[in-house]
Amino acid sequence: MVAANNRFGVLLFDEGWHELGEALEPYVQHGPIGKYLYCRKLEVTGALAELTFTPEQVGHRIDEEMTVWIPTSFIKFVATSSKSNERGLGFV
Numbered sequence: 001m002v003a004a005n006n007r008f009g010v011l012l013f014d015e016g017w018h019e020l021g022e023a024l025e026p027y028v029q030h031g032p033i034g035k036y037l038y039c040r041k042l043e044v045t046g047a048l049a050e051l052t053f054t055p056e057q058v059g060h061r062i063d064e065e066m067t068v069w070i071p072t073s074f075i076k077f078v079a080t081s082s083k084s085n086e087r088g089l090g091f092v
Contacts, residue, residue, distance in 0.1 A: 027061075039052055
């Protein structure tokens with residue numbers, strides 16, 4: 001699911017938020033749909049999904065680009081859009 005100029009919005013099942021809540025806190029966004037993850041890159045590698053975040057995407061709560069891996073079983077929904085159409089995701 002890697003695309004050069006795309007951005008990804010990711011919703012987790014409640015179990016995912018419950019299990020990973022504190023660890024994901026720097027990356028969590030809040031919007032009309034509730035909590036979500038907004039990342040520059042999403043790649044599914046078997047049982048884990050790799051999500052890469054930029055400081056700009058998370059309100060500079062991180063100092064440099066970060067990558068986290070989460071179980072794919074926690075992922076409920078993914079939407080992608082080009083950088084020029086970020087609002088098209090419906091998350092922000």
